[in-house]
Amino acid sequence: MPSLAPHIPAVPGSGIRRIYEIAAELDDVVSLGVGEPDVPIAPHIRDAAIAAWQRDETDYNPNGGLLDLRRAIVGKLAERNGMHVDTEQVWVTIGATQALYLAMQLTLAPGDEVLVPDPGYTTFTMGACMLGAVPVPYALTPEREFLPSIDELEAQITDRTRVLIVNSPSNPLGRVFPESTLRELLDLARRHDLWILSDEVYEAFTWTGPHISIAALAAEQGDDRVLSAFSFSKTYAMTGIRVGYLVTPPGLSATLRTLQEATISCVAPPAQRAAIAALTGDQQHVADAAAHYRQNLEVVTSALDARGIRYLAPGGAFYLWVDVSYASDGDVAGWAERLLLHHRVAVAPGSAFGRSGEGWIRLCLAATEADLLTGIGRLPDPASDLAAAPAAESTPEETA
Secondary structure (H helix, E strand, O other): OOOOOOOHHHOOOOHHHHHHHHHHOOOOOEEOOOOOOOOOOOHHHHHHHHHHHHOOOOOOOOOOOOHHHHHHHHHHHHHHHOOOOOHHHEEEEOHHHHHHHHHHHHHOOOOOEEEEEEOOOHHHHHHHHHOOOEEEEEEOOHHHOOOOOHHHHHHOOOOOEEEEEEEOOOOOOOOOOOHHHHHHHHHHHHHOOOEEEEEOOOOOOEOOOOOOOHHHHHHHOOOOOEEEEEEOOOOOOOOOOOOEEEEOOOOOHHHHHHHHHHHOOOOOHHHHHHHHHHHHOOOHHHHHHHHHHHHHHHHHHHHHHHHOOOEEOOOEOOEEEEEOHHHHOOOHHHHHHHHHHHHOEEOEEHHHHOHHHOOEEEEEOOOOHHHHHHHHHOOOOOOHHHHOOOOEOOOHHHOO
C-alpha cells in the first residue's frame, strides 16, 4: 500500500494506554492507572442527555456548539475563572483532547516548536507530532519542587518556538502553579511573543487554594495570547460523553468555524444538553467528589508515610506522584508491567509522561479506599536508607 505521511511514525504511543490494554486481558486487577472518576454521573446530567435523545435532538448544530451551552460557559468563566469573554470566544469540542488539538492547529505549523511540561500529559506531545511540529520538553523536577525554571525555559526558546503549554493543576503531578509562577510564565511568553496553551481540566479539584486561570491574569494587562482548554470529563464524571471547550482571544471566530467544520462539524446535541445540565444544575455532586478524592489522598499518603515511600504532596487533581526509583532500576515502564503481571496492580509509569518521569509512577486516587490500600500494599518495600526519608518533595503550604 502507499506510504503514510512521513511525520506519522514520529507520533509516540501512550504508555498509559499500554498498561490499560494489558490490564484489560487480566482478571482481578486493582486499577490505579487510568484517570477515570469512580463516582457516578449525577442523575440530572444523565437525564438531560436521555431527554435529548427521546425528543430526537440529533440534528446538526452550530460549529461552536449550542448557544445555550456557550452562554452557560460564559457565565461559568466569569463566576469561577475571572475570565470575561463573549460566546464567540467559546468553542465546544469533543473533550479537552480536541480542544488542545484545535489550539495547536491554530498556532503550529510543521517544524514549529512547542514547549511541553516534562512530566506532562501525553497528548501534548502526541498532538504536536501529529501536526509535524516539534515538542520541546521543559523539566519539572523534585529539586525545583516540580516548578519550571524560568531561566532554563527561556534558554530553550528558539526562533521556531511558537507555543508554551501550561498545565495547572498538573496531570500527572497534581502540582498547582502559584500565581507568581503563572505571572512569570506570562511575562516569558510576552518577551518572546509566544502563545500560551493552558490546560485547566482539573480546575475543580484543588487542595491548597483556589484555581487560577492564566488567561484572567493576562486580561489584566490586555494580553490576548492565551488559549484555554477545559473539560466536563473529570469535574462531572463525564469522560465517555466527550464534551470540552476551548476559550480563545477575540477575533478568531471565522477561522475556528472553518476548522471545526473541517474536523468534527459539531458535538452531539445530547452530549451538549448533558453539559448544560452539569453547569447550570446543583453542584453538590462535584463537592462530594472532591471530598472523596481528598479523603483518599489522606488515606494513601498516610499509608505511604508509614512505609517510607516518597511522593509529591499534590496541590490538586486526583493523582499522586510516587517515587519508586528504589525498585524500578532505571526502567519504570518495564517495572510497571511486571507489577501488573505479577501483582495485578495497574499504575501509570512516570516515563509515559516524559523523560523526567523516570523512576516515578502516577496513582489515580479516583478509586475505592480498599483498592488504594491494596495497591499500595503490593508495592515493594523501599531500601532501608529511603525508609527514613521525608515523604514529600514540596513546600509546607503545598502539603495536603
